[in-house]
Amino acid sequence: MSMQQAQPASLLSRLTRGNGFWARALRHRSFLAGGFLSLLLVLMAVVSAFWTPYDPTKMNFRLRFAPPSAEHWLGTDHFGRDLFSIILTGAQNSILVGVVSVAIGLSFGVALGLLASARRGMTEELVMRFSDFAFAFPAILLAVMFVAALGPGSANAILAIGVYNIPVFARLSRGAANAVWTREYILAARTAGKGRLRITIEHVLPNILPVIIVQATIQFALAILAEAALSYLGLGAQPPAPSWGRMLSEAQTLIYKDPMLAVYPGLAIALSVLGLNLLGDGLRDIIDPRLSRRR
Amino acid sequence: METVLEADRLTVTLQTAAGPARAVRDLSFSLQRGRCLGIVGESGCGKSMTALAIMGLLPEGAHTAGRVLLHGEDLLALDDARMCAIRGDRIAMIFQEPMTSLNPLHRIGDQVGEALRLHKRMGRREAWEKALFLLERVGIPDPHRRIGQYPHQLSGGQRQRVMIAMALANEPDVLIADEPTTALDVTIQRQILDLIQDLAAETGMGLILISHDLGVIAENADDVLVMYGGMVVEQGSSEAIFRRFAHPYAQGLFAAIPKLGAGRDTRLRTIPGTVPDIADLPPGCPFQNRCPRAEAVCAVTVPPMERVGEGHRAACLFLDKAEAGA
Amino acid sequence: MSGQGYARENVAMSDRAMTDKDVLAVYDLHKHYPLPRESLFREAGRVYALNGVDLRLGAAGSLGIVGESGCGKSTLARLVMGLEVPTAGRVEILGRDIAAMQGAELRHHRRHFQMVFQDPFGSLDPRQKVGRIVAEPLHVLGGSDAAQRAEMVAAVLEQVGLRASDRDRYPHEFSGGQRQRIAVARALITRPALIVADEAVSALDVSVQAQVLNLLRDLQEEHGIAYLFISHDLGVVDYLCEEVAVMYLGRIVERAPAKALFAAPLHPYTRALLEAVPRPEPGRRARMVLGGSVPAQTGRGRGCVFAGRCPRAAARCRGEEPPLIGHGDGHFAACHFPGDFSG
Numbered sequence: 001m002s003m004q005q006a007q008p009a010s011l012l013s014r015l016t017r018g019n020g021f022w023a024r025a026l027r028h029r030s031f032l033a034g035g036f037l038s039l040l041l042v043l044m045a046v047v048s049a050f051w052t053p054y055d056p057t058k059m060n061f062r063l064r065f066a067p068p069s070a071e072h073w074l075g076t077d078h079f080g081r082d083l084f085s086i087i088l089t090g091a092q093n094s095i096l097v098g099v100v101s102v103a104i105g106l107s108f109g110v111a112l113g114l115l116a117s118a119r120r121g122m123t124e125e126l127v128m129r130f131s132d133f134a135f136a137f138p139a140i141l142l143a144v145m146f147v148a149a150l151g152p153g154s155a156n157a158i159l160a161i162g163v164y165n166i167p168v169f170a171r172l173s174r175g176a177a178n179a180v181w182t183r184e185y186i187l188a189a190r191t192a193g194k195g196r197l198r199i200t201i202e203h204v205l206p207n208i209l210p211v212i213i214v215q216a217t218i219q220f221a222l223a224i225l226a227e228a229a230l231s232y233l234g235l236g237a238q239p240p241a242p243s244w245g246r247m248l249s250e251a252q253t254l255i256y257k258d259p260m261l262a263v264y265p266g267l268a269i270a271l272s273v274l275g276l277n278l279l280g281d282g283l284r285d286i287i288d289p290r291l292s293r294r295r
Numbered sequence: 296m297e298t299v300l301e302a303d304r305l306t307v308t309l310q311t312a313a314g315p316a317r318a319v320r321d322l323s324f325s326l327q328r329g330r331c332l333g334i335v336g337e338s339g340c341g342k343s344m345t346a347l348a349i350m351g352l353l354p355e356g357a358h359t360a361g362r363v364l365l366h367g368e369d370l371l372a373l374d375d376a377r378m379c380a381i382r383g384d385r386i387a388m389i390f391q392e393p394m395t396s397l398n399p400l401h402r403i404g405d406q407v408g409e410a411l412r413l414h415k416r417m418g419r420r421e422a423w424e425k426a427l428f429l430l431e432r433v434g435i436p437d438p439h440r441r442i443g444q445y446p447h448q449l450s451g452g453q454r455q456r457v458m459i460a461m462a463l464a465n466e467p468d469v470l471i472a473d474e475p476t477t478a479l480d481v482t483i484q485r486q487i488l489d490l491i492q493d494l495a496a497e498t499g500m501g502l503i504l505i506s507h508d509l510g511v512i513a514e515n516a517d518d519v520l521v522m523y524g525g526m527v528v529e530q531g532s533s534e535a536i537f538r539r540f541a542h543p544y545a546q547g548l549f550a551a552i553p554k555l556g557a558g559r560d561t562r563l564r565t566i567p568g569t570v571p572d573i574a575d576l577p578p579g580c581p582f583q584n585r586c587p588r589a590e591a592v593c594a595v596t597v598p599p600m601e602r603v604g605e606g607h608r609a610a611c612l613f614l615d616k617a618e619a620g621a
Numbered sequence: 622m623s624g625q626g627y628a629r630e631n632v633a634m635s636d637r638a639m640t641d642k643d644v645l646a647v648y649d650l651h652k653h654y655p656l657p658r659e660s661l662f663r664e665a666g667r668v669y670a671l672n673g674v675d676l677r678l679g680a681a682g683s684l685g686i687v688g689e690s691g692c693g694k695s696t697l698a699r700l701v702m703g704l705e706v707p708t709a710g711r712v713e714i715l716g717r718d719i720a721a722m723q724g725a726e727l728r729h730h731r732r733h734f735q736m737v738f739q740d741p742f743g744s745l746d747p748r749q750k751v752g753r754i755v756a757e758p759l760h761v762l763g764g765s766d767a768a769q770r771a772e773m774v775a776a777v778l779e780q781v782g783l784r785a786s787d788r789d790r791y792p793h794e795f796s797g798g799q800r801q802r803i804a805v806a807r808a809l810i811t812r813p814a815l816i817v818a819d820e821a822v823s824a825l826d827v828s829v830q831a832q833v834l835n836l837l838r839d840l841q842e843e844h845g846i847a848y849l850f851i852s853h854d855l856g857v858v859d860y861l862c863e864e865v866a867v868m869y870l871g872r873i874v875e876r877a878p879a880k881a882l883f884a885a886p887l888h889p890y891t892r893a894l895l896e897a898v899p900r901p902e903p904g905r906r907a908r909m910v911l912g913g914s915v916p917a918q919t920g921r922g923r924g925c926v927f928a929g930r931c932p933r934a935a936a937r938c939r940g941e942e943p944p945l946i947g948h949g950d951g952h953f954a955a956c957h958f959p960g961d962f963s964g
Contacts (some may be wrong), residue, residue: 092939183741183743183744184738184739184740184744185744185745185746185754187704187736187738187744188736188738188744188745188757188804188807189746189757190704191704191731191735191736191758192705192731192757192758192760192761193727193728193729193758193761193762194730194757194760194761202749203746203749206746206749207746207747207748207750261728308644320949337826337827338826374680450914451690452914453914463697480690480853480914480915481688481689481853481855481894481897481898482689482893482894482897482911482914483689483914484897484899485896485897485911486911486912506900507826507827509827509901510898510899510900510901511899512901513899513900513901513902513903514900515899534903534904535904536903537901537902537903538903547828548827548828549901550831551827551828551830551831552827552856552901553831553834553854553856553857553859553860553861554830554900554926555855555856555859555883555895555898555900556859556883556884557856557859557860558859558860558880558883559859559860559861559862559863559879559880561837561860562833562835562838563831563834563860564831565828565831565832565835566828566831569796569797569798569799569826569828569829570826570829571798572830594689
């Protein structure tokens with residue numbers, strides 16, 4: 001049947017054939033879309049680090065609320081700053097928040113989860129009760145409490161989001177690690193005389209890594225959202241540092257005068273979060289087809 | 296004798312990541328009332344796919360060709376609703392793993408009675424009464440107590456008995472048992488197989504017994520299909536086949552079994568290589584690359600079924616030679 | 622504990638002198654697991670997995686352990702491998718009590734006893750290459766550099782019928798039979814005196830199983846390894862083992878050279894097991910069918926463990942536990958009315 005349908009193999013069809021990681025990835029539409037959007041986010045951050053059309057902090061009071069034009073692609077804001085440049089530079093802030101807060105949550109959380117799984121008993125109880133405790137607070141409330149205690153600012157906001165990520169990763173990695181500990185290759189490692197620490201590093205961690213990577217992309221998206229919320233409340237990035245969340249809050253009072261001031265940062269946040277979520281979902285499907293939810 | 300189920304050149308094509316795979320090719324058999332048809336083969340030979348095709352439970356994207364006739368009605372041509380009415384009523388199936396085949400959240404009595412309420416429109420109480428009778432019939436000890444329990448409170452053998460009770464609820468014409476005792480201990484396996492045989496004799500239903508174990512097939516089947524790479528390679532009465540295997544694969548499979556009592560003085564003959572992947576079968580005979588008798592022609596010709604004795608056929612181009620060597 | 626009296630009776634079975642030539646010696650081994658407490662006022666239940674097992678296995682010998690699920694054969698394997706600590710009794714490997722050793726001492730002793738597991742898909746870490754998997758027991762030992770290890774891996778892979786170049790591939794690239802060869806290679810690499818195989822060929826297709834069985838036999842001849850071979854398949858045990866022990870509810874009920882055991886079993890349970898094995902022969906057989914199923918391991922009654930299912934159980938069997946006693950030629954059975962199944 002398939003013989004008759006076979007066409008001259010193009011590069012794409014050759015790449016997407018078979019069952020390897022990249023072949024499956026290239027066939028997965030939402031993964032491709034998510035990858036594209038996420039790549040765009042990174043690209044914006046990288047480009048803006050070296051070049052922006054205008055200085056994103058430079059005000060020009062003669063050109064306030066300018067509509068989109070050849071010079072100012074997205075127009076200007078209430079201080080006459082170039083919106084396109086601010087949006088571009090804001091990506092840096094979002095990525096910084098995502099990377100650092102996920103790194104904090106991932107390193108501490110995974111370590112705790114692995115510890116709980118390797119030791120079981122009291123250790124596991126303690127770690128899990130700690131995460132239950134942390135989960136009992138709504139995420140944003142926890143962050144607000146944290147920042148209120150330490151004072152507003154980008155660094156503290158990132159720290160707060162990172163701390164919130166710890167129990168998420170602790171829970172996830174403990175569950176995944178517990179499943180790995182029941183496998184026979186762990187038994188084989190024990191009969192070889194390996195200790196719990198060594199087994200955790202050599203066998204457990206590599207086997208739970210895919211799940212953690214998937215979760216990391218999702219948490220990345222949530223971190224961007226959380227930072228936007230904190231900045232919107234004035235607890236995150238402080239002026240004049242460009243931040244999508246703060247752009248939104250500043251646009252609030254001007255929403256009837258120039259609604260586009262709110263639309264651009266909102267769109268940027270929405271597309272980044274969407275992209276990262278699609279990427280994470282796609283990765284989940286591609287790494288382990290059994291975990292995928294039917295759609 | 297009355298034929299209840301007939302397969303005519305049944306072919307199943309699956310969609311796999313590696314492309315279309317012919318899981319079953321040109322399979323034909325007929326099953327009479329009260330008889331047991333055994334299907335034997337190793338993993339990936341197509342025996343379970345045959346069962347799923349008959350039940351209309353093939354995975355998504357699977358393609359069928361040929362016909363499966365239940366009392367002359369082609370099951371492959373039926374729509375979903377019609378097939379649902381037949382499944383669990385005229386044809387029932389029991390599986391290998393009795394733990395995962397039962398719903399852990401429902402009481403035994405409700406699960407056994409479900410088929411009755413669904414197909415016979417029985418009321419809850421009536422179904423419960425019938426379920427009690429069925430549990431008693433399949434030899435569940437203390438059925439009055441067991442009927443109100445949950446699957447995890449039963450042993451593996453008892454769970455398989457419950458599965459059998461469920462399958463028998465509507466007195467089906469055909470019962471398909473796919474490795475029904477593989478997860479059970481030998482002494483329990485004996486009990487379950489005896490039970491299935493007794494029930495088949497009692498109700499006159501046709502039985503399809505699928506197993507990887509030549510011993511189980513030899514002791515329970517009247518007629519046997521030996522499958523390899525999606526094809527029937529040998530077919531005949533159990534007596535004839537186990538008296539003299541004709542196909543080199545069947546001969547090799549038999550020789551590879553450690554026989555009780557043979558001890559350490561003998562050495563097992565092995566079949567070189569491994570079980571083939573159905574997505575990657577060679578043209579010609581599926582057994583060619585492991586066969587001691589293969590010649591160039593085997594790579595291009597799919598061997599037809601040839602008669603080797605009374606009601607005994609095999610698909611090999613070199614049958615005479617094969618038998619001379621046996 | 623009834624195990625005490627049981628142990629005294631066992632003096633009879635050690636007619637084979639207790640020498641330090643024994644690779645494995647198991648003395649009156651017990652293992653009980655606590656059950657989770659169901660009620661505050663009732664004592665927590667226990668699972669009696671092993672209730673007094675004695676074994677001895679000489680160099681290059683092969684002992685098969687057969688029995689149905691719940692007989693304690695897998696628990697025995699885990700205790701012998703030092704993966705769990707016995708409730709009572711001890712396990713000696715090459716004359717040394719493994720429960721008494723700790724840390725580096727035990728790690729180094731482990732080179733002498735290795736294990737092959739049942740599931741060829743679960744016993745190899747899917748994220749490691751074959752070379753690393755096979756070398757795993759060496760890593761703990763130390764004292765060898767990477768080049769030496771690579772050489773040993775290559776040699777051992779070839780011994781089990783794989784190619785040296787296979788070390789750079791991942792487990793999923795191999796079939797079930799090949800994976801089990803990899804598992805055997807891993808067990809073989811330290812040149813152990815004992816390999817414990819727990820259902821090592823049960824998950825394999827018949828045609829592939831025969832290849833692995835022949836491999837195990839050849840390796841034993843070449844290297845003089847002793848096997849503790851645990852299986853539910855009597856045919857497989859008969860093919861591979863000189864001696865066989867039949868277990869039921871945590872006890873050995875019969876033990877004999879394989880030939881004698883399969884030709885003339887003395888214990889009614891062994892007999893029932895043998896009868897239950899379906900044979901690929903034409904025609905149907907009349908046979909003894911065993912009623913009921915293996916009882917739960919949570920209770921410990923008086924008398925013979927098999928009395929509840931035994932067709933010839935008498936009053937004595939329910940009151941008095943039969944000891945494992947010798948019937949000549951290394952044939953032991955724990956039954957008040959052994960042998961003679963003609964009547």
